Amino acid sequence: MLDTVKRLFVGNIRQYGMFIALALIMLFFQIITDGTLLKPLNITNLVLQNSYILILAIGMLLVIITGHIDLSVGSVAAFVGAVSAIMMVNYNIHFGVAIVLSLLIGAAVGAWQGFWVAYVKIPSFIVTLAGMLLFRGLTMLVLDGKSVAPFPDGFRAISTGFLPDFSSGSTHLLTIMIGVGLSLLFVLMEWRKRMIDQRYQLEVLPFGMFIAKQVLIVAIINYFMIILASYKGLPNIFILLFALIAFYTFMMRRTVMGRHIYALGGNEKAARLSGVKTKKMTFWVFVNMGVMAALAGLVFAARLNAATPKAGVNFELDAIAAAFIGGASATGGVGTVIGAIVGGLVMGVMNNGMSLVGLGIDYQQGIKGLVLLLAVAFDIYNKNKSS
């Protein structure tokens, strides 16, 4: 049995490695900040601070899997945020309508870049570098170089609101119930998968290990839910993020489209000759990225309660770093949504932890750079060892 455990662990070291790294980093800062890191207020802030990077990281992961890169997402986020501000603040358009229009603008921007990359075959680095400049310029033009504020409350609730509670107690009961619900759902899905795997005579974890894994994950889910519940409960943005992660994980793992995206990134010529519509697929991955950038722009504007010409600077770098720390391959074809999210959280926790300790921005930048380099070096070392 120990052999099985060892083999499963070694075989999946890349996957587990990220989680272990995140846990260790959290533990480190938890100790060094005397427990401030995992305080309810700080955890809530951590999620809010990083939400837009995580949203971008999901879109960026797809782009990176196809073997491309998108440098324009920060500018696109700023541009969409600016346009939404003009619509809501200057023209008093209802925020619901403005959100839908903003996402459509994001899709159009993505289609523009996707066209050049997929059909004209201009390297994505060039196309999106141009986009980075172009949309930054358009942002300044739209805003006339000034900030536009404030947003209506309904819009701000995306980033600053919390799930309402039906009890009046000090703990947020609904949050705890959601935690329990999620735990049940997770265990049920794992159980079902185990049953099917066994029916097909696949290798499964030994029963004891299986139980231990479930207990561990249920404990983690509920621990965080209880922390959140003891402050203001679940932030709205948390629910949006959860939905996005679930949707994209499912899409990449289970659907024909997900398979085609991986195949396209792994070997474009072979994928094309196997009937994958490579150009169309590349195009839609960029459209998707545009929508995600728009969403991130809205979330950021709502959090700041203003659209500014300088919004979203360097967002693209954080999103790219998140995907790579999370195990995506720079040559395409490899990467997971969960990986990108964990990568984003590693960066987020480090930002947050280092700020709590009072480390200057200069040190923070340098340390983050080193972490990115080491994470990818570790990944490549593992890959070479396994082959």
Place this chain on the structure above:
Amino acid sequence: MSDYILEMRSITKEFPGVKALENVNLQVKEGEIHALMGENGAGKSTLMKVLSGVYPSGSYEGEILFKGQLCQFRTITDSEAKGIVIIHQELALIPQLSIAENIFLGNERVARGLIDWYKTELDTRALLTTVGLQESPSVRAGSLGVGKQQLVEIAKALSKEVKLLILDEPTAALNEEDSENLLQLLLAFKKEGITSIIISHKLNEIMKVADSITILRDGKTIETLDVHLEQITEERIIQGMVGRDLTHRYPHRKANIGEAFFEVKDWTVYHPTQAERKIVDQASLHVRRGEIVGIAGLMGAGRTEFAMSLFGKSYGQKISGQLSKNGQPLRLNTITEAIEHGIAYVTEDRKEYGLILMEDIKRNITLASLKKISKRYLVNDHQELIEAESFREKMAIKTPSVHQKTGNLSGGNQQKVVLSKWIFTDPELLILDEPTRGIDVGAKYEIYTIIHDVAAQGKGVLMISSELPELLGMCDRIYVMNEGRITGEVGREDASQELLMKYMTKGRD
């Protein structure tokens, strides 16, 4: 003092978990052409990497004596300094650089710290004359065909004052004519006293040029045969390589041929970027059910381009002509349509065009037919696993599991995965482009058996190959192409290498 220029004594090289070489001995006489033979994975390339210093001294056991001197090479530069030059299977020319720049790359003609372009040019011309390549030294290497690139590689080796030239499968990508030229060149070098070691799978070539043959199997030396001392037959070599008597190189088959179901009429294709250049010219052919039809031709005859243009117009432009299947006209504008209409195309270069090397066996097998294992766009992982497992068994893919990455498989097993992928699409017409290139003898036999099984199910097989014996051994009927036209059609009973060669070189009437 022995008359051996090179002696490798009890070389043992271990990789984590695998003993690639075990007590291997190799003795090469001065001035001979020595063939190194063995199935894929027998350790030939590893042995040559040990010799050339790719694996530095100390990472293996045993000793290397070159001209009687004990050598401990730490890098390739060390071995090249002694005059040992290796030309690898994958050509290592830089396509953007000129012939001259490539030849003197890393060995630049220098005067006072600057490159001496006049000397570079002059020396290159001299070298090109030696290898018989009529090209200007300033031509970009990438614009040359594979055969000419090979000659540039050899010129590059000569520029280093080579004493021992090692060629790793030099003719694998060459057509008959270029291969012949290359072999003649080796014989010419022999006269000038250059010793060569040649690794090849092509038995007839080895028989033609080799003075001695060393056979490796499973990382061990099996035997060294002296061609001048005993009569050696191809069967004798194969027996040594596979360790069993392979009386028939092609499996026996009783053809059960039905009516013609797939027809191509007046198929014409133009070059994708040079709009006035005809690549395929009025080609017509038909395939019957259960029939294996070959397409012979020299490199550049337009065979691959023809096949790809049939497969959903994946090559060329301004394609004209008629296709029909079962008497119904057929229009295939995209690859997806071609697959849906039961056409499958197994590409020539499996690593570049056939496989996704970083993905596992099962995902590669199902890629072209994901619809078959999914419901409403959701892939059924379990069904996928079952299908992949069944192919692993049927095709005898040697792997611990279908979760193995295809990049880690040997050439023969990779080819079986590609074949599985296309057989899984349930094609009526299976087009094979060089299905056994770079595959060892044992695996070739298995691939042939698979092709027979496909034909036995009443499907049509269209097979492009540059190895004439393979076409003669496998096909019921052979079309011959030259310069984009079909210049001949030969039935099994009439076919011979000479006749095919005649059509292959037949010019315009």
